[in-house]
Amino acid sequence: MIIAILILYVLMMIGIGVSTHSKSSSIDGFILGGRNVGSWLTAFAFGTSYFSAVVFVGYAGQFGWNYGMSASWIGIGNAVIGSALAWMVLGRRTRTMTKHLEASTMPEFFEKRFRSKGIKTAAAVIIFIFLIPYTASVYNGLSRLFSMAFNIDYSVCIIAMALLTAVYVILGGYAATAINDFVQGIIMLGGIIAVILFALNEKGGFSSVLTQLGEIEAGVPKNTLNSCFGPDPINLFGVVILTSLGTWGLPQMVHKFYAIRSEDAIKKGTVISTVFAVVVAGGSYFLGGLGRVYCTADSTDGSGRTFIEKLANGKLDFDAIVPSLLQSCLPDIMIGLVVVLVLSASMSTLSSLVLTSSSTVTIDLIRPLTNGKMNEKKEVLTMRVFIAVFLLISVIIALNKNAYISTLMSISWGALAGAFLAPFMYGLYSKKVTRAAVIASFVSGVGITVVHMFIFSLGFFPEATKAAASLKLNMASPINAGAIAMIAGLIIVPIVSSFTKNSDQAELDKAFECYSK
Template identity: 60%
Template sequence: MKLVLLIIYFAVLVGIGLYCRKHSTDVNGFVLGGRSVGPWLTAFAYGTSYFSAVVFVGYAGQFGWKYGIAATWAGIGNAIIGSLLAWAILGRRTRIMTQHLNSATMPQFFGERFGSRSLKIGASVIIFIFLIPYTASLYNGLSRLFGMAFNIDYSVCIILMAVLTAIYVIAGGYMATAINDFIQGIIMLGGIVTIIAAVLKSKGGFMTALDSLAKVTDEAVSSTPGTFSSFFGPDPLNLLFVVILTSLGTWGLPQMVQKFYAIKNEASIKKGTIISTLFALVVAGGCYFLGGFGRLFSDQVDIAADGFDAIIPAMLSGLSPLLISLVVILVLSASMSTLSSLVMASSSTLTIDFIKELFRKDMSEKKQVLCMRALIVVFIAISSVLALIQYKSAVTFIAQLMGVSWGALAGSFLAPFLYSLYSRRVTRASCWVCFLFSSVLMVANIFFRPSFPEIMQSPINCGAIAMLAGLVIVPIVSLFTPKPDQNLVNSAFACYEKKTEVAQKTALNN
């Protein structure tokens, strides 16, 4: 039964990819779906790219174990800050200015916005380098669930996921990814609700499980009774850093922001905001809420030997074969949707902002699309090999890889991108300082972690600090560096002054 469901699922994904080939004949169609993607597809594409095996297996297990039921705050933060505010603050302006500047990628936006070829190339290099470890982390979480459900070797899981994702992304581009994301999102919504109910039922229901969690003690964490069932948990400060990294981080991740480039119109943005927020509340809130009960399964998992990534699989191992099949497809859906977004962002960035910019300025649309498809294969192959190496190395926690990747990417791009949409005073130098500060900080955190202050030895905390620091760095550096070319700035902001016709009901107050 489990195998049949997987085969049907894979067949649908590949079929959609082949069907969408007609939408991916040029760069605009392959990368952005012709900028005509509706609110439901865009919102689900945003949500499914946001949440993957990294969240379901890695973060939910680790933070649920550390903070108990209070880990749910991370999911609430993902919904409010990572979805609602991201759409409200970035969505409309991103869509308008990127179309005005004719930019299909984040580096291309920086290049056009600041008239800087070097800024464009620098951003593309950062994206390619730091998206790889994030991609590798997706395979790790998935492998544990496949191993539990099918006893399949880890390398087979990686190859299967990589090949299938490559097929439908290469064939159908962004439109195939968006449609598949919608299907995968529906599976994730139904799956997480069903699984939470089943796991809590196995522990006597919600109130009984919560009462049992209140009796759990861990002197190494806290001596306060009932701390794992409390409102803020045993360590509110570090929990706050988790909320910041996983929520604010989406504002600067190229694969997330790029969803706003492709949305159809103003009405779609308003609807997409609501849909995306509700999706995040159910999926992310549900994942962290489920992880909060992880300590009730402490007799089934050895944290010292297997790591935090083994917690969620242990919680699910006692479910029925049908529910385990649902879990596998749920996490597979989450991981493949995120993987497809990552490889699209990386391949389009390398092609448009690096190869075409440096080596083939006259590259035709057809050759650009061909190059992107080839790079998708390369990117998936590199991340797959890295996933195998990482699995056998000392870095075994999914959250470590994701923390480094998110910290470097969002720390580099969040502040420059956000301020560039709203402020005319942002300078090219401030972008460079922010790029270098976050990239160097996160690389240093990998190699010299013991030398960092205690609070920054966690890549999660370090990544969150990098993001917050960028919000201070950009305006301060902009005050003391040469002002941007006013003609360039006026040209970029002219898009907001463009007159458009609206329905009378919209203009009643004018």
């Protein structure tokens, strides 16, 4: 039954890709859908690109385990900050200025807004490099569930998903992803509600679950996993910032505003996207908060809960928590629904990531090298080739099972949003933002992420890790590093802009005249 559901779903995705193939023959059609995408499709595309197996399996499992019910605040932050405020602050101005400047990608926006080809090239390189670990994290989460549902080897799952994504995106471009995202979003909304009801019912209802969580004392004080702000509110806040504010600077997210049809569509999309995030993100983290009720890290505690093993590096396998929880409480038909749910969420995110990366490389790196000699058909073909290249590199990284989903995503979001969020947002609103400030933000966002990765994630300086642990500082968390990178950019850009100047005021006035029309 599960396999039949899955086959029907895959055939539907490929069918949509084939049916929209004719709309993806031009650059504008392939990456922007002709800038004519409505509110419902754009809102669902935003939401389904935002939430994938990374959230449902990786983040929900790890932070539900660490913070219990308070992990639900992450989903609320995603809805309010990551969706509602992102649409209200960025939506209209992004659509208006990118259309006025004829910018199709974020690097192209930076080039035309700040009149610098060097900034465009730097942005394109950053996007290509740091979207790869995010894509790998999506494969990782997706493969965990497929291994659980079908008992298929982890590496086989990853390779199969890569091939399916390649076919799906290469055929239809943005038009195919937008239509598929809408269908996938409906599946996600219904699926997450059904799974939560099953999980609560299996353990006696909501009040019973709260009681059971309060009694758990393994590594946390009693009655904290069922409390409002959990056992570690400071680090919980860091997760909220990374996963919520991060969407403001991620190229695959703000790209949705480039393609939306009108300002009225933005108003409707704001409401739709926010409701979607409340249900999907809030539901995912709430489900993750049930992790310790179903699972244990102690094989001798006699509770009957599923034992979660440790990885080869000695750390708890957080990414196995949600799959184990689902296997414990769901019947086979619901397992099939969950697999399709997570496949839906992940395929939409993957399609958005590979489309963003391939368009960036083609338009912002390869096109300038050819001095305009490539025609539109060749550029679209080049994008399709780079989709395959990007997927191949991501698969190689994802095959490393010792890399946590949350770590991979945090590195990606920290570098990208740390570099781009501040100059992009300020650049939409203020003429005072300078090229020097943009460069400073790029250096800060990437620098903080990379330095932290070498010191902590890769373990090149074990003394620093020991020192941080002895001081009881969670400096080793890539999530906190990502949040710091974003906040640093928001501070650095106005400071640097205040003592540097823009030389071409006339060009700036032209860029901003679009808002007065």
